[in-house]
Amino acid sequence: MSDRMLTMAEAVREAMTIAFDERPEVFLLGEDVGIYGGAFGVSGDMYHRYGSERVLDTPIAELGIVGAAVGAALSGMRPIVEIQFSDFTAQAMDQIANQAAKIHFMLGGALHVPMVLRTPQGSGTGAAAQHSQNLEPWFASVPGLKVVVPSNPADAKGLLLASIDDPNPVIFLEHKLLYKIPGRDPVPEGSGRIPLGVAKVVREGKDLTIVATGIMVNKSYEVCEKLAAEGISITLIDPRTISPLDMQPVYESVEKTGRLMVVQEGPAHAGFINEVIAQMAGSSSFGSLIAPIKRLAGMNIPIPYAPQLEKAAVPQIEDIEAAAREIVKNWR
Amino acid sequence: MSTNPLVMGHPLASTENARHALLYMCRIRKFEEAVEDLFGRGMMHGTMHLSIGQEASPTGMCMALTIQDQITSTHRGHGHCIAKGADLTRMIAELLGKEIGYCGGRGGSMHIADVETGNLGANGVVGGGIPIAAGAALASKMMKKGTVAVSFFGDGAMNEGAFHEAANLAAIWKLPMILFCENNKYGMSSSTEKAFAIDDLADRGKGYGIPGVNVNGNDVVEVYEAAQIAVDRAKKGEGPTLIIAETYRWKGHSRSDKNLYRTKEEIEEWRLLDPIPKFIARAIKQKKLTQEQCDAIQQEATDAIVAAVNEAVKAKAADPAGLLDAVFKKVSA
Numbered sequence: 001m002s003d004r005m006l007t008m009a010e011a012v013r014e015a016m017t018i019a020f021d022e023r024p025e026v027f028l029l030g031e032d033v034g035i036y037g038g039a040f041g042v043s044g045d046m047y048h049r050y051g052s053e054r055v056l057d058t059p060i061a062e063l064g065i066v067g068a069a070v071g072a073a074l075s076g077m078r079p080i081v082e083i084q085f086s087d088f089t090a091q092a093m094d095q096i097a098n099q100a101a102k103i104h105f106m107l108g109g110a111l112h113v114p115m116v117l118r119t120p121q122g123s124g125t126g127a128a129a130q131h132s133q134n135l136e137p138w139f140a141s142v143p144g145l146k147v148v149v150p151s152n153p154a155d156a157k158g159l160l161l162a163s164i165d166d167p168n169p170v171i172f173l174e175h176k177l178l179y180k181i182p183g184r185d186p187v188p189e190g191s192g193r194i195p196l197g198v199a200k201v202v203r204e205g206k207d208l209t210i211v212a213t214g215i216m217v218n219k220s221y222e223v224c225e226k227l228a229a230e231g232i233s234i235t236l237i238d239p240r241t242i243s244p245l246d247m248q249p250v251y252e253s254v255e256k257t258g259r260l261m262v263v264q265e266g267p268a269h270a271g272f273i274n275e276v277i278a279q280m281a282g283s284s285s286f287g288s289l290i291a292p293i294k295r296l297a298g299m300n301i302p303i304p305y306a307p308q309l310e311k312a313a314v315p316q317i318e319d320i321e322a323a324a325r326e327i328v329k330n331w332r
Numbered sequence: 333m334s335t336n337p338l339v340m341g342h343p344l345a346s347t348e349n350a351r352h353a354l355l356y357m358c359r360i361r362k363f364e365e366a367v368e369d370l371f372g373r374g375m376m377h378g379t380m381h382l383s384i385g386q387e388a389s390p391t392g393m394c395m396a397l398t399i400q401d402q403i404t405s406t407h408r409g410h411g412h413c414i415a416k417g418a419d420l421t422r423m424i425a426e427l428l429g430k431e432i433g434y435c436g437g438r439g440g441s442m443h444i445a446d447v448e449t450g451n452l453g454a455n456g457v458v459g460g461g462i463p464i465a466a467g468a469a470l471a472s473k474m475m476k477k478g479t480v481a482v483s484f485f486g487d488g489a490m491n492e493g494a495f496h497e498a499a500n501l502a503a504i505w506k507l508p509m510i511l512f513c514e515n516n517k518y519g520m521s522s523s524t525e526k527a528f529a530i531d532d533l534a535d536r537g538k539g540y541g542i543p544g545v546n547v548n549g550n551d552v553v554e555v556y557e558a559a560q561i562a563v564d565r566a567k568k569g570e571g572p573t574l575i576i577a578e579t580y581r582w583k584g585h586s587r588s589d590k591n592l593y594r595t596k597e598e599i600e601e602w603r604l605l606d607p608i609p610k611f612i613a614r615a616i617k618q619k620k621l622t623q624e625q626c627d628a629i630q631q632e633a634t635d636a637i638v639a640a641v642n643e644a645v646k647a648k649a650a651d652p653a654g655l656l657d658a659v660f661k662k663v664s665a
Contacts, residue, residue: 025475027474053474058501059497059500059501059504061497061500061501063463063493063494063497064463064466064494064496064497064498064500064501065497065501066463067460067462067463067464067466067467067494067497067498068463068464068466068467068470068498068501069467070463070464070467071404071452071463071464071465071466071467071468071469071470071471071481072467072468072470072471072474073467074452074464074467074468074471075402075452075467075468075471075472075475075481076471076475077470077471077474077475079467094457094460094494095460095463095464098456098457098460099455099457099460099464103453104658104659104660104661105438105658105659106435106438106439106443107434107435107438107439107443107444107445107453108426108433108434108435108436108437108438108439108658109436109658109661110434110435110445110446110447110453111445111447111452111453112661143659144659144660146660165663166663167660167661167662167663167664168660168661168663
């Protein structure tokens, strides 16, 4: 067995190299993914390993890059396109939302778009409002896109391999703060896939169910550990893919705990995590709840610059801890 | 199923080629007239963008292409589909919302694609197909397919960022691509005079370091000759070409158009430049076709459209039952 502790950047790169070695039609394109190794170092040495024909440095032209990936995907290739910051997907949104997402459906199944768009998202780097957003709901609200939000290196590797296999467009949202830190669990050797659309029960408890996405899984995990010492036991569920969304483990857990808290980094208003609440509200498990559902999410503001302002804008460990303690203590 | 194997080569190289050029221009004309008629009679819903008057451009371009060469098309895309060899019945059926339509009724007029004839699809977004064609050309280059990808678009698309980004990518990567602009003078109501500060749209080629050429888009021979040069250049690995084909749409932008932005006189002037009689006269003069043959070809086109409409009208309406399962392609085990 492996005990390799990789960072998410290393795990993503490993998945890409496995896919490169398995399939000649896989290639990577994006801004500075070549000699530079990617703005966050994710492609690393791939340019030197695979050459400029499979690791394509592009001009700064997000719409053109994603469009070229769509066209190549329609024509027998399997592109992985890296958009340097998820904020810049706004430049490419026609190709993402109007073209890639709709082609299979709109053209009556004649064509499909096996493309993965990888992009770093999230706050915490002091890069301010145009380099720090969490845009999960933008993509989750477009039928025809699959949306993956890995919270740790081992999942990132298996999910990215499954995403590259998938015949449909996949948006793969990587959190910048996770790139350089090792995960809690080792990353398996080999080319194992983690299927899209299967949530992961990260840990089990009996007092509270927390559903969190991306980096909020990590923050919530720390809270679970800390509160376990106080005798509060928590089930933590990571959907891993937000489209499609696997709610079954959430229903099963809530039937045991009777309490639900949802946590996301993005703004609360019309956020992705609201979908979890809506589906719970309409399910037969709703009657198991003994407490109002608690939502923790980012403030409805652009991400600010100064460190103390930036921290205030999104849920922190202390916020999650306080909310978890409160819901368990107040609702019995 | 494509209706006919495509004929390649110069429209006046032989009787067969001349017949093909005339037949396909007439198919496009009759198809568009049928669509207008079906709309007028309330048998089609949605909207339509007719390319009557523009038939020579797609026909000439596609006579330089193999069936494996790829195209992307536009909202005004019926002509491109037909010129590339699409099945007329499945096209009409799509517009009528039938199960046998190209998109099973899910796409309609603006989203017909045909994998068998290398048609990657019409597009509802102006300029949307241009980067996609660049990507198809990139795939051709990476996979050493030896094919070319043509993006058809209108003058309006040349002011979209998508045009600029795709033209630049195609140029720096020397992609086997052709940027084919049907300059029909208007992006909806905006004339090229209002929308461009340059007189010659082909000048844009210089900005990307690629050839920019002007052709008479109502002359199928001239279009073909420029297209063949561009195809040869692309297939030799020398990169893309921008072709500006000057043409005119006789009908409005869509069915809501009241033609407030142009004069009746202008429309009449262009109707006199009809590409079909122009080609007939030339083909007869060069003894590639006789008047009788030309009459028969026109009748053949009409008969094909009538047969397609009759078959499509009888076909089963698209069924909403399968919609949810149609969003994603199934993941194979």
